[in-house]
Each structure stands twice: as structure tokens, then as C-alpha cells.
Amino acid sequence: MSKFTEKIKIWYEKILSLSRIEKRHKLSPVRDWRIMLSTAFIILSLEIIFTFYLYEEIDKGKFFQVDETNSGQQVKLNDILLQKIAGQASERETQFNKLKQGGGIKGEPSA
Numbered sequence: 001m002s003k004f005t006e007k008i009k010i011w012y013e014k015i016l017s018l019s020r021i022e023k024r025h026k027l028s029p030v031r032d033w034r035i036m037l038s039t040a041f042i043i044l045s046l047e048i049i050f051t052f053y054l055y056e057e058i059d060k061g062k063f064f065q066v067d068e069t070n071s072g073q074q075v076k077l078n079d080i081l082l083q084k085i086a087g088q089a090s091e092r093e094t095q096f097n098k099l100k101q102g103g104g105i106k107g108e109p110s111a
Contacts, residue, residue: 057063
């Protein structure tokens with residue numbers, strides 16, 4: 001069993017060894033920072049270009065187009081349904097005020 005664990009340790013050290021990576025790719029903080037900053041600059045530039053394009057399209061009215069034929073129509077409301085919803089809202093308001101004043105809360109039954 002010890003030979004097997006020894007093989008596993010050797011295999012694990014081969015995979016995770018940093019010395020092999022350092023030999024292949026020399027670590028260079030200057031190069032890494034240059035890559036990160038140039039990538040961030042490219043992404044930021046693309047975002048600025050896209051934002052400017054979007055602003056121009058919205059400003060010209062091409063992005064959000066409104067259908068003028070239906071905008072002048074009057075909307076007919078269902079009065080019965082509107083009164084029902086208003087009644088439910090007023091019921092909730094009275095129940096809330098009742099609870100707020102402490103009248104609707106029952107005591108604990110086990111006490």
C-alpha cells in the first residue's frame with residue numbers, strides 16, 4: 001500500500017509543480033499587468049463605442065419606434081372591475097389600520 005501512496009504523491013507533485021510552469025513560461029509581472037491593462041482598455045473602448053452608438057440611435061428615434069396609428073385611440077376601462085379593485089384596496093387599508101392600532105391581534109392561546 002505504501003508503494004501505491006508513493007506513486008500518487010509523485011504523480012500529484014508532477015501535475016501541480018510550479019517549477020515546470022516557471023521553466024516553460026517565465027513569470028513576468030510587467031507582462032501580466034500589460035496584458036490585463038490592455039484588455040481592460042480594449043473592453044472599455046468597445047463599451048464607449050457601443051454606448052455612443054446606442055445614444056445616437058435613440059436620439060434619432062430609430063431605436064424605439066412608436067406606432068402612430070394606435071397612439072390616438074381611447075382606452076375603455078371596465079368600471080365594474082375598477083370599483084371591485086378599489087373596494088379591495090380600501091378593505092386592506094381598514095384591516096391594516098386595525099392591526100396597526102392593535103385591535104386585530106389575538107393573544108397566545110397557550111398562555
